[in-house]
Amino acid sequence: MKTWDVAIEGIQKIPEKVVRGTVLGMFSRIVKRSPVKSGRFRGNWQITIDSRATGELAPDKTGNQTISAAASIAQGQRFPASAYFISNNLPYGEKLELGSSQQAPNGMVRISVAEFERVIREEAAKL
Secondary structure: OOOHHHHHEEEHHHHHHHHHHHHHHHHHHHHHOOOOOOOOOOOEEEEEEEOOOOOOOOOOOOOOHHHHHHHHHHHHOOOOOOOOOEEOOOOOHHHHHHOOOOOOOOOOOHHHHHHHHHHHHHHOOOO
8 A cells, every 4th residue: 555655646746846847947048048247137037936036136147056046946845836937127138038138139038938848848758
């Protein structure tokens, strides 16, 4: 009987792993595609669960601290969540997304969103 309980518990965690992996994969893609001048924009990407972030973060030129923090947040949150939010609250974000930077002439978010289905498939294939 205990074997069945362990098997069922393992099966129930599969969707959770795929969702978390997909959210973190999308977040990582967006952060890494973000242009860097001072590092302020790349370092201000935030991932939150069930409500959108409202504040700004301290600059991080690499974006690595931002990605690490997001992974920690996502791993510690309850599942399932009703919504995952990836946001950057700096006022010039929309201009950057629309191509004002030579480093990211095609934006960051829309390119990543176009890869969403592939990211899900990659995460599911890891199981």
